[in-house]
Amino acid sequence: MTDLFQTAERGDRAAAHILLSQLASGEPVTRQHLNRAMVQAFGGTDAEGRWTQRSSFEVLEHALALHLRGSLAPLASLADVAARIDLAQRLPTQTVRSEDQIEWQQFSTPVDIAAVAILLADVRQDDVILEPSAGNGLLVAQLGAHRSLHLNELDPIRRDRLHGVFPGATITGHDGAILDAALGDAPRPSLILMNPPFSRSLGRGVDDLAAVRHLQAALRRLQTGGRLVAIMPDWFGPTTRMRDHYETVLRGSTVQASVRLEGCYLKHGTSIDVRIFVIDKVAGRLAPEVIQGGSIAELLDVLTVTPRLSLVADQPAPAPKRGGGISLFRAVKSAKPMPRAFHAAVRNHVLPVAYTRLETPAPLLEQTGVYLPYRPSRLVFDKAGEHPTALVESVAMGSIPAPIPDYVPSLPERTVTERLLSASQLETVVYAGHAWAQTIPGRFAPDKDGVGLVISEEGRGYRKGFFLGDGTGAGKGRQIAAAILDNWLQGRRRNIWVTKNAPLLEDARRDWTALGGLAGDIQPISNWKIDEPIRLDQGVLLVTYPTLRSMRGEHSRLKQIIDWAGADFDGVIAFDEAHEMGGVAGGEGALGAKEGSQQGISGVRLQNHLPAARILYASATGASEVNNLAYAVRLGLWGPETAFANREQFISSIRQGGIAAMELVARDLKATGLYMARALSFAGVEYEILRHELTPAQIEIYDTYANAWSIIHRNMEKALELTGVVDGLENTTLNSGAKASARSRFESTKQRFFGQALLSMKLPTVIAAVGEHLMAGQSVVLQLVTTAESILDRRLGMLSPDERVDLEIDLSPREYVIDYLERAFPTRQMRVFTDDTGTQRSEPMTDETGNPVYNPEAEAARALMIEHLCALPPIMSALDGILEHFGHDRVAEVTGRTKRLISTGDGRQKLETRSTRTSQAEAAAFMQGLKRVLIFSDAGGTGRSYHASMDVPNQEQRVHLLLEPGWRADRAIQGLGRTHRTHQASTPLFRPVTTDCKGELRFTSTIARRLDSLGALTRGQRQTGGQNLFDPADNLESEYACAALVTWFHLLVDGKLKSISHSEFEDRTGLELCDKDGVLKEELPPIQRWLNRILALPIGLQNSIFDEFLSLVETRVSAAREAGRLDVGVETILVDSATLIDDTLLRTDPVSGATSHLLTIEIARRRTPVTLERVLRIADSDSTAVFLLNAKSGMVALQTRARALMEEKDGTPIPRFELTRPTRREYIREHELFESAWKIVDRDAFCAKWQAEADEAANKVDTETIRLATGLLLPIWSALPSDHLVVNRIADKAGNSWLGRLVFDEHVVQLFTKLGIDRAENLPPSDIIKSAHSGRSVDVARPFPMTIRRAMVNRNHRIEIVGAPSDQLAWLKSLGCFTEIIQYRTRVFLPVSIAADILGRILADPG
DSSP: OHHHHHHHHHHHHHHHHHHHHHHHHTSOOOHHHHHHHHHHHHTSOTTTTSOOHHHHHHHHHHHHHHHHHHTSOOOOSGGGHHHHHHHHHTSOOOOOOOHHHHHHTOOOOOHHHHHHHHHHHTOOTTOEEEETTOTTSTTTTTOOSOSEEEEEOSOHHHHHHHHHHOTTSEEEOOOGGGHHHHHTTSOOOSEEEEOOOSSEETTTEEOTTHHHHHHHHHHHHSOTTOEEEEEEETTOSSSTTTHHHHHHHTTTOEEEEEEEESSTTGGGTOOOOEEEEEEESSSOOSOOOEEEESSHHHHTTTOOOOOOOOOOOOOOOOOOOOOSSOOTTSOOOOOOOOOOOOOOOOOTTEEEOOEEEOSSOOOOOOOBTTEEEOOOSSEEESSOOOOSSOEEEEHHHHTSOOOOOOOOOEEEHHHHHTTSSOHHHHHHHHHHHHHHTOBOSSOEEEOTTSSSEEEOTTSBOOBOOEEEOOOTTSOHHHHHHHHHHHHHTTTOOEEEEEESOGGGHHHHHHHHHHTTOOGGGEEEGGGSOTTSOOOOSSEEEEEEHHHHTOEETTEEHHHHHHHHHOTTOOSEEEEETGGGGTTTTOEEETTEEEOOOHHHHHHHHHHHHOTTOEEEEEOSSOOSSGGGGGGOTTSOOSSTTSSOSSHHHHHHHHHHTHHHHHHHHHHHHHHTTSEEOOEEOOTTOEEOOEEEOOOHHHHHHHHHHHHHHHHHHHHHHHHHHHTTSEETTTTEESOHHHHHHHHHHHHHHHHHHHHHHHHHHTHHHHHHHHHHHHHTTOEEEEEOSOOOHHHHHHHHHTSOHHHHHSBOOOOSTHHHHHHHHHHTSOOBOEEEEEOTTSOEEEEEOBOTTSOBOBOHHHHHHHHHHHHHHHTSOOOOOHHHHHHHHHOTTTEEEESOOSEEEEEOTTSOEEEEEOOHHHHHHHHHHHHHTSOOEEEEOHHHHTTOOOSOBTTSSOOSOEEEEESOOOSOHHHHHHHHTTSSOSSBSSOOEEEEEEESOGGGHHHHHHHHHHHHHHHHHHHSSGGGTTTTOSOGGGOTTSHHHHHHHHHHHHHHHTTOOSSOOHHHHHHHHOOOOBOTTSOBOSSOOOHHHHHHHHHTSOHHHHHHHHHHHHHHHHHHHHHHHHTTOSOOSEEEEEESEEEEEEEEEEEEOTTTOOEEEEEEEEEEEEOOOOOHHHHHHHHHHOTTOEEEEETTTOOEEEEEEEEEEEOTTTOOEEEEEEEEOSSOEEEEEHHHHHHSSEEEOOHHHHHHHHHHHHHHHHTOEEEEEEEEEEEOOGGGGGGSOTTOOOEEEEEETTSOEEEEEEOOHHHHHHHHHHHTOOOGGGSOHHHHHHHHHTTOOEEEOSSSOEEEEEEEETTEEEEEEESOOGGGHHHHHHTTOEEEEETTEEEEEEOGGGHHHHHHHHHHSOO
16 A cells, blocks of 8 residues: 555656646646646556546646746735736636545635735745645745745645645644644744635534634634634624624634635636635724625735734743642642552452253243233343342333343352342343344444444444343442453453443442452542543543533543543443433424434444444433434444334334334343343332312412513513514514523523422421321431522622621522523613625624613613512422421431521521532431431432331331422432332332422423333333323323314414403413414414413413313313224233234344244133122212113113313313213213113112123123234334334233234235235235225235236226236136226226135135
8 A cells, every 4th residue: 555655646746747847838737738647647547547537636736836836926916916817717627526525625725816815914034824724735835935834734645745845844734623732832823824624624524613613723823913814614704693603713803804705716616605814813803894806806906915913922821830848838748649440359269150041931920010020031040049129020021031142141159149149130241241242233434424323344343232221229230330340350351331420439339349349440530631541451430421521622531531442442331321311312392403412422422433342221211202212322223134224214213103112112122132121119119199289378479470470571572672682563583592592591480480389389288298207107208309509609609708697598489580580581782783685683782892781671670570579478498498397407418409508596597518428428317317308309319229228227118209300201210219229128108299280280291291201112111101100191292282282272262261361361471372464373382382381370270271271182082092093002902812823923033033923813802891889889989970771772871970071163161971881981972961862770770780781791702813913023113004003912811921013904915025925825815805905905926926906997996806817817707707908908806795705716726
């Protein structure tokens, strides 16, 4: 390769010197001249592969640079540019681009533009000149006398040419976007000439701000008083879109000239417009008049050269003084010791973990609810013991056996014999090793333009990862430590443990040392500065997610870790709490599309740069939305040899399949051995809702604040008009960013306020309940989200030193409102201007001295509102209210806040500082029994244990009060796992706390919606997501609720609702439903926004609105349920007997051996009627119950009043009744009941008839045949029917069970066809005809190849045989077929009524 490169290099130089004579001749340089020079220099043509057309243009630029350096007269004035214009016109147009040219943005500067740039630079003889992206040197080739020249160019080939053209220059190859840091102590330039890449950056790929980054870096490098001349993209200027970037980059500079050039790059193969900026590094104006032209010649008469300014010497930073002796005035400190690893002793008794493989999966244990007791399905360990606390698995996951593994881990003997790891935990180590022995199909390379992987022949194979989805409390940390230890003892002594926060270092060390390691083996990355290499020869590097994304200048923790690991790193990277990477793919937020989270992106890049790493994901909550699985790039869910080409297709397909499809993701991952999800058994765990009924006084306070928020909202809208954010006359938005920001902050503050107000109002009930539990000998744990520390920090920052001595601070939820008004209420005056597209816009206004201008009316309105709010009744902060009631010495606070206010004995306030160790001490005091009440928040909950552990003195039963679930379902459920964990003396009592305020459904709705998908993705079954704590009926963001809201809007505008009028609704909520013409808008407010606004209405009003809305929701849910469309997830079909008639193998996974099957099962179900005792209990407990007898059929039913439906057109309620019958339940509308044969009957007659019906039904058995696609379903997902997505589990009384998707007769043939299975002719003829009737063609091979399909003839459907040979027509007609000649073609048809019989006779012929 070196010889070849040198040959090309010599050819370039030879061809360039051949072209020099043509350039000097004054004659045009044509393509023929180029070709001749290249053939002569390279000894052959481009057709022979000796050179390329693109390389010939590169040689021309090289020759041009040499020519400009030696042959032309130096530039003295703008008049000398004419010769350069003539030279440019003599050059050929560059018509060919290469991938490298596009990749590196290699568009050199035309000679005439370069000449103008040099003249505008006003070069001095003592100038130190820098060109940050020099290319072939055309921009600086015409320089006059100067002191020194520094050229920087990334492309090594171009860089080598520069040595030949500029022999005395300093030439480097750094990234121009970080040049200041890269050049370090090199002399700083006094003059910079630059033509940066416009749209690509090193490391970022496609980058719209590439040129801006390069300009910013160059200005930082430039001496103060120096000049910079830059050729920039046309869009860079003080326009609306770029104003922020423009002013930020040029802050502290003066733009002396701005020259716009149109189409001046045509000779270089691009029509882009550019601007030349002349910038002096001295503060001044940033937007001079723009000089514009279509060519350099047009501008020569109007351009002027601005004289240079004097340089200002940069003040060097003083070197740090280091004292040689010991000072009497400071403590004697030794140098900070370098961190060093302490290595686990090499143990002689490290043994393989012995286990027996089960060819037949272990039998399922007895089901309880939606859970099965957990047992390893394929392994029996010789010595390992059971888990200390019983584990369970969802029915859906338990029904799928894992593959038979072949990996045998090696661990210290006592980890097994002393049962430091249970059988379930050892199973994780086995399957992790089993997964890590596989690779994802295909070869890949990291995507230059994103965070994904792209298929590349030159890429590398990527090792598969493993996902540990055990629930909170099941011992994930211990299992991570075991997996790392297994690899440690096999010689892989460098491993990475990524966790949520730094305090979890002690938890990681606890799990590691418990298995035989030493605490010093695990070292936090904080021991090393970000800009220094990690000096850890062996060890486990502990990294937090926030640290993983951190950067300082051009240094990043991610690169530091990758450099330490090395390209061939094959150790373990354990992502504990992996859901912290969940936002890597971005998604849709309340204000539109959201970008991917940086810590998620950093986590994925870490995986992508270390292909051989053994990736272990660990999370109890995995992902609450399928889009968040994007971080799990090593599971092979998409890509080659899957049903999904890429991540986007996987996500869209699974979303289309709904939650049923999400359930399959977890199950299929388990079937391939890449996933496990066990949870602690909730047997014995008690649930009890703690409901607080709002008192009249509390309702009055709530309503008062609701009215206050309504006033604030109206004032905010008025202020937006006053300040010029919106134009009130034309109802247009002048500054969309300011408007969106103001409304967003208003709504988020309002939502937070009412959430905290309701929480505070629960305090009387909560405090009473806590006292009762303490009296009953129980310990209480309270879970919340908000601590109000941010408001405390701001309040303290506003106090004078004297005020801080005598503190008097109110941290009630009211502070949220006042804080919003003071910090975010719109008062800044805007200046209206017309942008370059002719659109009116506005921007913040400043006075002559540059100070901001505020609107006095908006400020006065704000002052009045603050005065009004401060006079309203105070509301106590829930956290501080509980602490104050029970005393700080009796309550352990583990919230993560760093300071808090406490009340002293004399009633004064005192500020108490808290640290991480304070929280640890508080938690320890609770576990020791010194404090019996503990409050924790998200920040204090992760990785902590507050359960009744048998290893601590405080073994009282825990009562867990969920005061506020917050916005993240996974966090709420994870918090519940803090009191229910392995090795506990007693199970906890969970008590979610709520009120009778309907608006609080806004909070539970968010949780319920997430739990639907959370349970599906992490447990393979949605019903497991909320551990039965939340009612999915509270999901007000379902498709049924969204559709019901549209109906509610229509009824509101039509004036058919009783709760509120249209005008009052718009006035109170600010939601506009109609346009100027009074017509309902096409884009109505989304349900999330509607729910937020309803929350701020008075209690009585919001309850009335919710009653109407929920009636509409119930109407739609009932209709969907009756039509069988209601998505119910895993539906267990319990049958008396199930007989497997046929088992067709659809697919076998080539790696795991897991299979996909189509089962034909005959099921028999005995009806299970409602007993007489049960129906009588219902009748006695419901005052609306009536006994009915049907006069026609003689059947009986129990009538009870059901929730009324609502007429969607006029909003009138539709009364209806529920009829409970022995074998079913049905609903009937009131008017239909009166018109029916149902009549009232006495109790005795009812009982006799009911018992007779129940006895008769109990003896009936219904039999039917079903088909079930089961086994590994994701690989065949695209072949399964897309119009039926329900997942079913068939279970009979003998203990047999099958899990999968029902496939109806009309889908079977298409399924076989898509999978290439030649089974169509083996299907019953009736099934083939059914498939044809449904519109699906069926191909059969005997007695001759033909297709059975549906055809439309004379407006009627027929069944046609396509492909029948002409010599078989007589035989087919003899069997009952008939023919017709249609459009000169003989077509064969089967009589529709007897098509199946005739087809059966045709297929019976062997052919």
